Amino acid sequence: MVHSLATVVELVNTSPSTGGEEGLAGLAELQAFVESRQISGVSRLTARDLGQVRMVREAFHRVFTATDQPSAVRTLNALLSETRITPRLTEHDGHPLHVHYFAADAALAEHVAADCGVALAHLLVEGEAERLRTCAAPDCDRVFVDESRNRSRVYCDSRTCGNRMHVAAYRARRRA
Numbered sequence: 001m002v003h004s005l006a007t008v009v010e011l012v013n014t015s016p017s018t019g020g021e022e023g024l025a026g027l028a029e030l031q032a033f034v035e036s037r038q039i040s041g042v043s044r045l046t047a048r049d050l051g052q053v054r055m056v057r058e059a060f061h062r063v064f065t066a067t068d069q070p071s072a073v074r075t076l077n078a079l080l081s082e083t084r085i086t087p088r089l090t091e092h093d094g095h096p097l098h099v100h101y102f103a104a105d106a107a108l109a110e111h112v113a114a115d116c117g118v119a120l121a122h123l124l125v126e127g128e129a130e131r132l133r134t135c136a137a138p139d140c141d142r143v144f145v146d147e148s149r150n151r152s153r154v155y156c157d158s159r160t161c162g163n164r165m166h167v168a169a170y171r172a173r174r175r176a
């Protein structure tokens, strides 16, 4: 689940709608994403995979940026309704026993929609929709899942955006 949440965050943050460039510009980038997230059982990728993954990515982005829980639920349900979900216990590549939710013959987009969709569904069921955040830095719209104990995280990355904003606040105070 934790791994799937990290995967969906990394996927959404490749989207140009999070403030950067298109992170999935071509098949090489898509392949790099598959490898960095250790997505198993993926066959040869095609332009069709790229288009489908980008569509799933935008649906997940809408879940993160939903203004309230009902709209997050509607968006996620719309995605899940088009996704075959078949839970299956598995051990592979040295990972401990865990559950895969994607159908055995799923293409990459459906694979990601199933596993990440189920992880987000559990998060919403636990009443934790507010943990799905967008970075508070003015020029950054990257998403993240707030894992902090007091749910106080506001920046996508404390070393980059958080640090940047602290420096800016410090300078503003000095000028005042």
Ligand SMILES: [Zn+2]
Binding pocket: 040, 090, 092, 095, 098, 100
């Ligand atoms: Zn696995």
Ligand SMILES: [Zn+2]
Binding pocket: 135, 136, 137, 140, 141, 142, 155, 156, 157, 161
């Ligand atoms: Zn940020």
